[in-house]
Amino acid sequence: MALANKPGQKPVVWSISGSDCSGGAGIAADIKTGHGLGVEVCCLITANTVQNSQQVLNINPVNIDILQQQVDILLEDKPPGVIKIGLVANSYQLNWLALTLGKLKQQLPGLKVIYDPVGQASAGGVLSSLTSRDISALLPLVDVLTPNLQEAQTLTGLNQISAAELAQAVTRLGAKACIIKGGHKPGNSCDDYCLDSGVNYAPQAGENGISYRLTSPRYDTSYSHGGGCSFASALSAFIAHGYLLRDALTLTKAFINQGLSACQGINDYYGAFEQLGWPAGPEYFPKVMFDNGAGLNGAFAPLGIRRPAPREALKPGGKRLGLYPVIDSLAWLERLLPLGLEIIQLRIKNTEPDQLEQMVADAVKMARAHNTRLFINDHWQLAIKYQAYGVHLGQEDLHEADLAQIQAAGLRLGISTHGCYEFLLAQQLKPSYLAIGAIYDTQTKDMTGQIQGLENLSQLLTLATDIPVVAIGGINLERAADVWQTGVDSLAVVTAITRTADLEQAVRHFRHIMTG
Numbered sequence: 001m002a003l004a005n006k007p008g009q010k011p012v013v014w015s016i017s018g019s020d021c022s023g024g025a026g027i028a029a030d031i032k033t034g035h036g037l038g039v040e041v042c043c044l045i046t047a048n049t050v051q052n053s054q055q056v057l058n059i060n061p062v063n064i065d066i067l068q069q070q071v072d073i074l075l076e077d078k079p080p081g082v083i084k085i086g087l088v089a090n091s092y093q094l095n096w097l098a099l100t101l102g103k104l105k106q107q108l109p110g111l112k113v114i115y116d117p118v119g120q121a122s123a124g125g126v127l128s129s130l131t132s133r134d135i136s137a138l139l140p141l142v143d144v145l146t147p148n149l150q151e152a153q154t155l156t157g158l159n160q161i162s163a164a165e166l167a168q169a170v171t172r173l174g175a176k177a178c179i180i181k182g183g184h185k186p187g188n189s190c191d192d193y194c195l196d197s198g199v200n201y202a203p204q205a206g207e208n209g210i211s212y213r214l215t216s217p218r219y220d221t222s223y224s225h226g227g228g229c230s231f232a233s234a235l236s237a238f239i240a241h242g243y244l245l246r247d248a249l250t251l252t253k254a255f256i257n258q259g260l261s262a263c264q265g266i267n268d269y270y271g272a273f274e275q276l277g278w279p280a281g282p283e284y285f286p287k288v289m290f291d292n293g294a295g296l297n298g299a300f301a302p303l304g305i306r307r308p309a310p311r312e313a314l315k316p317g318g319k320r321l322g323l324y325p326v327i328d329s330l331a332w333l334e335r336l337l338p339l340g341l342e343i344i345q346l347r348i349k350n351t352e353p354d355q356l357e358q359m360v361a362d363a364v365k366m367a368r369a370h371n372t373r374l375f376i377n378d379h380w381q382l383a384i385k386y387q388a389y390g391v392h393l394g395q396e397d398l399h400e401a402d403l404a405q406i407q408a409a410g411l412r413l414g415i416s417t418h419g420c421y422e423f424l425l426a427q428q429l430k431p432s433y434l435a436i437g438a439i440y441d442t443q444t445k446d447m448t449g450q451i452q453g454l455e456n457l458s459q460l461l462t463l464a465t466d467i468p469v470v471a472i473g474g475i476n477l478e479r480a481a482d483v484w485q486t487g488v489d490s491l492a493v494v495t496a497i498t499r500t501a502d503l504e505q506a507v508r509h510f511r512h513i514m515t516g
């Protein structure tokens with residue numbers, strides 16, 4: 001997932017924000033967060049504030065000449081992957097920043113800018129005299145803006161509208177994406193809403209882009225000073241590691257929940273937000289709100305194979321699904337069926353409807369004769385019509401398929417996921433298995449930006465329930481043992497089977513790895 005850093009080199013985040021002498025917010029929060037999440041934080045301090053839990057006494061802006069010198073010297077050996085902006089203390093800084101970010105974005109094409117529009121200290125007191133109008137000059141250079149509800153209202157001048165409408169109004173001001181944080185809104189839950197206006201190609205995207213809504217129970221604590229800064233710096237760290245916005249947001253919310261939960265019940269002290277590093281338990285992860293499961297009642301049928309408990313997974317005792325060939329012809333099916341595999345997928349692309357239907361009908365008949373679980377990729381209506389064992393759907397397919405109909409027809413369902421956001425989302429549909437990919441680069445399909453790597457796969461497995469997990473993408477005989485040892489239930493492969501010189505031998509080797 002990491003962006004292109006040299007081996008051993010951590011991603012670099014520049015934090016352009018104020019110093020809080022009371023220690024919890026601003027640059028102190030950014031440094032603690034960054035170090036806990038494995039990024040280098042370079043500090044460009046905009047103001048040396050004088051504050052405690054009761055008041056902000058003085059701001060003391062730093063001269064822009066000093067900030068410019070810091071930019072120049074850091075560019076020489078620590079160019080940023082992400083710039084996180086917090087307190088901008090006056091209009092000189094703002095104008096300088098707009099100019100500087102414009103230049104940096106030209107110089108460093110992958111650079112992302114995250115802006116947390118800090119105006120008020122959480123204890124009360126104004127930190128910046130900048131108006132929303134001033135700030136809006138910066139917004140076209142911002143990739144993600146992270147206001148809370150109140151800040152978004154101030155920025156847009158709009159009240160009494162939903163988070164979704166507010167986020168739209170913010171993106172109309174120029175920010176590419178906006179996360180409206182729900183932390184300050186009263187209620188038992190804390191909902192964050194994200195609108196990414198840069199994504200409009202996915203079927204689930206509306207005309208304004210794609211939106212994500214995450215919800216968590218509210219943690220009852222006032223021991224959270226600097227939580228807003230930590231949110232934006234955690235988001236910056238995850239984005240610097242190469243996570244997509246939806247996954248960076250999901251991880252950020254888990255990071256925040258983990259910190260808040262450590263101080264739950266402390267309400268008589270205004271302490272600095274607790275930094276506990278990488279989110280370490282599924283209980284901290286938010287619920288992903290999803291509206292296309294409507295009409296679904298209960299779970300899809302299981303695969304009929306026991307998923308071993310996570311710790312048992314590394315031992316041979318629990319029977320796992322094993323090798324899962326994904327093939328595109330009846331000829332391959334005919335060669336594979338006699339080998340006695342647990343599961344096979346027919347993945348046909350670009351075939352005429354008549355020929356496609358005949359292939360599905362024949363494949364189902366052939367697989368049934370060998371008592372092999374056959375999943376049909378994409379073509380769920382045909383899978384129902386010919387009563388295949390199961391259907392495999394990707395994220396885009398999910399928005400077009402009638403899941404209730406698949407369930408009512410008694411078919412199993414496998415779902416592709418590419419990161420923690422989709423994994424948590426798909427889990428709610430209680431499918432028969434969840435696929436994660438692409439684990440490695442693959443020649444079979446364009447998976448740009450979606451390569452998971454082994455580390456991310458292992459992290460995702462900590463979120464797994466009793467639903468079997470299938471790994472896919474770039475898995476071959478050399479890599480199979482490493483992937484298998486993460487504890488997944490199955491390895492799905494295309495080219496490792498279809499491009500091998502000796503099919504029987506390849507299957508034998510895969511089996512050996514998966515029983516050893």
Ligand SMILES: Cc1ncc(COP(=O)(O)OP(=O)(O)O)c(N)n1
Pocket residue numbers: 326345347377378392393394395397414415416435436437445470472492
């Ligand atoms: C086991 C398994 N995992 C993932 C996929 C990919 O499905 P999808 O995202 O729908 O992409 P296409 O295969 O349709 O290109 C899969 N087929 N099988």
Ligand SMILES: Cc1ncsc1CCOP(=O)(O)O
Pocket residue numbers: 437438441442443444445447472473474475492493494495496
């Ligand atoms: C269909 C699919 N979905 C995610 S990666 C992938 C292709 C896997 O092919 P290969 O095993 O050849 O890398």
Ligand SMILES: [Mg+2]
Pocket residue numbers: 377378392393394397
């Ligand atoms: Mg598909």
